[in-house]
Amino acid sequence: MNINLLILYYSRHGSVATMAKHIARGAQQVANTHVVIRQLPDASFTTEQTSDPIPESGYPYCELDDLAECDGLAIGSPSYFGSMAAPVKLFLDQTSTLWMSGQLIDKPACAFASASSMHGGHEMTLQSMMIPLLHHGMVWAGLPYKNKALINTKAGGTPYGVTHLASHTSDTGLSDDEIELCVAQGKRLAELATALKKRS
Template sequence: MTTPYILITYYSRHGSTESMAKYIARGVNKVGNIEARIRQIPNISVTSEQIDAELPESGHPYVELDDIASCSGLLIGSPSYFGSMAAPVKHLIDQTSTLWMSGQLCDKPAGAFTSASSMHGGHEMTIQSIMTPLLHHGMVWLGLPYKNKSLISTMSGGTPYGASHLAKSTSESNLTLDEQLLCEAQGKRVAEFALKLR
């Protein structure tokens, strides 16, 4: 029997959401009998909605529908673009209608994480924009409860909707300690729920 996994898939232009994905994976890996699988979402051509490249130049492999279909839990990361998910993330989600019709994601735990370059750059709205289609899939949404002390002490990213990062410049992907701890907490929580729901 194969080991169940939490799929952590992200789109990242400047490295922030990729960094978050790695800390979320650390949280998943703190839970026994389940593993983290990190996959990146490819960029798309603005004019044609076609994937820019067949293989990533660097980083994690591209996500495939089979990765999503077979996961025991799902976490999606996106930079915040005007309070919403990035176009490549929306494009990926739009490809999941066959999974919706078959109910393959129903009753599996899900969450989202984001990065924005300003404190009020739409952290919560971006996470909610990802949440809506996953609720249509019948997934069980998990945020971050305030029992995580970093959610109270953070002076940068972090929301009860899901982990977030305040990237003060487009070249900055260094997460604060609070942001790191919240990412790990989110990964751990989704992994624990996935095992409970299996």
């Protein structure tokens, strides 16, 4: 049985994109897991896509079909005042057809985020992405404390999902604990997707 995981993100300065790659690495540790990574384009305040239809670099933009066909979802965003970025909200606001058809029910989901200060809204940003996915009937996959890096981290990391403390004085490098938690998040998502798909 093959599992298709979608890792979907919006990244402004590169930290969230780096997290997505480490989450993918963790997911690929689980047998028969196929990972698709997609990014989201910029959006204006008029809630319209403002990027070109094809990204200049990185992964392709996400389509609704990518979401409909996944067996599990990891969704990532920078933290903007304790909430997801506008491009992520815009994409989720366009998923009502999937909600009406119930295509995401009983599929696992997790979120990941990056904030530039320790109290910059890490957990609230994760929760802002969690709410619409719970409306879709998805099963939330946080990070249990069996992951020792969650206890030891001096940077990002929460039981709601993995986060990164992106200080504006440093580059987009993740700490060792943050990388370990990203990998653990991806592996857990793939394991849950496998278990839930077997039951369906």
